[in-house]
Amino acid sequence: DIQMTQSPSSLSASVGDRVTIPCRASQSISYYLNWYQQQPGKAPKLLIYAASNLQSGVPSRFSGSGSGTDFTLTITSLQPEDFATYYCQQNYMTPWTFGLGTKVEIK
C-alpha cells in the first residue's frame, strides 16, 4: 500500500500568515494527489485535486503544488475559517490512502 506522510501533525500560525503544509508519498503517484480540509465536527471538503487544481468555490488563497512523491498545500494570508485539519490523499492506486493530517492552529 502507498503510505502518505504528513509532518508536522500540527502547526501554529496567525491570521494573515502564509502557511505551507507538506505531504510525501512512499512511492511516485504522479499528480494523483488531492487535498481535503476538515473543520471540527464537519465532513471533509475537497480543496485541491490532481495536485494543483482548485476545486470550484474554494478561495484562491489555497494552492497546491508538487508531483511524484512530494506535494505542498499553501495558504496565503490565513483567514480565521482556515484553522482546520488538512489531509492529503492519493488516488494513484487502490487502496487509496490518506495522510494522518496537519492541524493548523491559532498562534
Add this chain to the structure above:
Amino acid sequence: QVTLKESGPVLVKPTETLTLTCTVSGFSLSNARMGVSWIRQPPGKALEWLAHIFSNDEKSYTTSLKSRLTISKDTSKSQVVLTMTNMAPVDTATYYCARRTTIAASGLYYYYAMDVWGQGTTVTVSS
C-alpha cells in the same frame, strides 16, 4: 443538488455485524464517471478509506479490513451498503460515504476526487 446521507445503528455490540446505508441523490450510481466510497474516522484520529464501489459494480477494499468488509449497491434505490463483520471497540468511529467522480481529464489522463461527502454517522461499539 448532489447529496449523500449515511444511516445505520448508533450502537453495536462487540462481535456483531455493522450495516450502514448511504442514500444518494442528484446523480445515478450507474453513471460511469462516478462511484461511492466509505471512509471512517475514529474520535480524534485521521480519516481512513475503507471501500469503494464503481459504476460497473467492481469493488475495492482497504487491505487491513478486507476480510471484514462488503460493499454493494442497489442502483434502483440509489443506495450503497457497507457491512463490517466482527465489530470491536476500536471500530468506534464516524463513518462517511462520499462520491468519487472524474473531476478532470487531460489527454489520456483522468483525475478523480471525492467531491461530495455525507454528514457522517457515528457508530459506537460497546457491550
